[in-house]
Amino acid sequence: MSRTVIHGGLVVTASDEIHADVLVEGGRIAALAAHGTEAAAGWTADRTIDATGKYVIPGGVDAHTHMEMPFGGTYAADTFETGTRAAAWGGTTTIVDFAIQSVGRSLREGLDAWYAKADGNCAIDYAFHMILADVNESSLKEMDLLVAEGVTSFKLFMAYPGVFYSDDGQILRAMQRAESNGGLIMMHAENGIAIDVLVEQALAAGRTDPRYHGDVRKVALEAEATHRAIQLARVAGSPLYVVHVSADEALAEIAAARHRGLPVFGETCPQYLFLSTDNLAEPDFEGAKYVCSTPLRPKEHQDALWRGLRNNELQVVSTDHCPFCFSGQKEMGRGDFSKIPNGMPGVENRMDLLHQAVVDGHISRRRWIEIACASPARMFGLYPKKGTIAPGADADIVIYDPAARQTISAETHHMNVDYSAYEGRQLTGQVETVLSRGEVVIDRRTYTGRAGHGMYTPRATCQYLN
Ligand SMILES: NC(=O)NCCC(=O)O
Ligand SMILES: [Zn+2]
Numbered sequence: 369m370s371r372t373v374i375h376g377g378l379v380v381t382a383s384d385e386i387h388a389d390v391l392v393e394g395g396r397i398a399a400l401a402a403h404g405t406e407a408a409a410g411w412t413a414d415r416t417i418d419a420t421g422k423y424v425i426p427g428g429v430d431a432h433t434h435m436e437m438p439f440g441g442t443y444a445a446d447t448f449e450t451g452t453r454a455a456a457w458g459g460t461t462t463i464v465d466f467a468i469q470s471v472g473r474s475l476r477e478g479l480d481a482w483y484a485k486a487d488g489n490c491a492i493d494y495a496f497h498m499i500l501a502d503v504n505e506s507s508l509k510e511m512d513l514l515v516a517e518g519v520t521s522f523k524l525f526m527a528y529p530g531v532f533y534s535d536d537g538q539i540l541r542a543m544q545r546a547e548s549n550g551g552l553i554m555m556h557a558e559n560g561i562a563i564d565v566l567v568e569q570a571l572a573a574g575r576t577d578p579r580y581h582g583d584v585r586k587v588a589l590e591a592e593a594t595h596r597a598i599q600l601a602r603v604a605g606s607p608l609y610v611v612h613v614s615a616d617e618a619l620a621e622i623a624a625a626r627h628r629g630l631p632v633f634g635e636t637c638p639q640y641l642f643l644s645t646d647n648l649a650e651p652d653f654e655g656a657k658y659v660c661s662t663p664l665r666p667k668e669h670q671d672a673l674w675r676g677l678r679n680n681e682l683q684v685v686s687t688d689h690c691p692f693c694f695s696g697q698k699e700m701g702r703g704d705f706s707k708i709p710n711g712m713p714g715v716e717n718r719m720d721l722l723h724q725a726v727v728d729g730h731i732s733r734r735r736w737i738e739i740a741c742a743s744p745a746r747m748f749g750l751y752p753k754k755g756t757i758a759p760g761a762d763a764d765i766v767i768y769d770p771a772a773r774q775t776i777s778a779e780t781h782h783m784n785v786d787y788s789a790y791e792g793r794q795l796t797g798q799v800e801t802v803l804s805r806g807e808v809v810i811d812r813r814t815y816t817g818r819a820g821h822g823m824y825t826p827r828a829t830c831q832y833l834n
């Protein structure tokens with residue numbers, strides 16, 4: 369069994385910061401020992417990685433990605449191969465992607481299609497949530513089988529009528545099923561029926577630019593849907609995880625529910641923390657690059673989201689990585705913002721942007737690791753295999769240089785998309801080396817991984833509930 373020692377670094381987890389050496393045996397972490405101790409001095413290794421002056425952190429867990437997702441009349445531009453390689457470059461070593469049920473088809477068929485897309489192509493480990501697009505008696509029964517198989521979370525949509533939308537009755541039934549089988553309902557909380565009315569009215573009035581995407585998807589309609597989802601979950605007695613929270617009023621609904629002791633959780637994404645409606649309003653159709661749902665909000669919302677992350681009203685930062693090229697894909701919506709495919713790239717940038725948030729004083733170092741690694745792993749039943757550095761955990765480890773300087777650019781990123789939402793942004797901190805189950809996949813900023821190294825990882829149920 370090969371042995372690697374990572375020495376001299378500061379090991380940062382969600383709970384601790386310790387100057388320790390880390391022994392990796394095979395694909396697992398075997399031991400930690402304080403620098404210079406007899407224990408560490410006695411370790412022999414095939415490979416030694418010098419982490420002096422660096423952080424040694426768990427690999428990131430991105431619990432919300434859409435590789436090669438069919439959406440908006442096209443496909444998300446990153447395949448499992450390109451997207452997971454880009455994730456590795458950015459210090460993420462596990463993704464949880466969304467398998468999709470087609471209307472009229474079974475969950476089984478959708479899930480098998482996603483297993484096939486990912487199999488043999490991933491650079492890092494991966495798991496699946498299931499999108500329920502057709503809640504009926506048979507798909508409800510199938511939910512139990514999926515939970516038993518390790519697909520323990522289900523996304524429902526209150527948005528996108530005619531595509532993924534579920535009505536309140538379907539939502540309630542799915543929540544009741546989750547209450548009995550231990551699954552976690554993830555909710556896209558926007559009132560899609562009302563939004564569609566506003567879209568039609570905006571287009572009829574000649575308001576066709578990308579910025580109107582943000583205009584029609586009103587804060588009140590995110591907050592209303594969030595409130596409704598919480599009440600339905602309360603009636604069903606099920607836990608609820610609200611995805612891509614962007615608005616202060618929606619966050620307030622989650623905070624109020626948690627204050628009442630309800631098992632309600634929230635996720636936000638870097639785009640809501642670092643970008644705003646100013647980006648959506650960029651001229652010459654450039655705003656299309658920032659079209660996603662829920663939409664970007666006015667800057668004022670960012671303060672509330674940071675506060676929510678600090679005080680645990682929000683538990684997770686995922687990317688909702690769903691990239692569409694500007695050329696040929698986003699351009700499908702010139703003259704009609706409703707035809708711009710919804711989604712943004714970001715799987716490569718999340719760990720760095722959140723480290724910048726540490727530098728800027730929004731969150732602590734340990735909270736960085738908690739919201740980006742430990743908490744998503746716990747939320748989706750992957751902890752402590754993923755999300756921490758501890759004996760027995762998978763050796764998914766990032767050597768992070770907190771002093772390196774970088775400028776984000778599409779010229780240098782590894783995502784298969786022709787623009788960066790963060791073009792020109794200067795950051796302090798950069799991923800240096802990445803291990804995935806003990807194998808070095810990024811070696812001092814050279815890719816050494818391979819498609820097919822990444823393994824499918826079945827999941828337990830949400831670990832915040834037991
Ligand atoms: N978020 C987004 O705009 N696209 C991906 C699908 C979703 O998460 O709703
Ligand atoms: Zn969504």
Ligand SMILES: [Zn+2]
Pocket residue numbers: 432433434688690
């Ligand atoms: Zn999404």
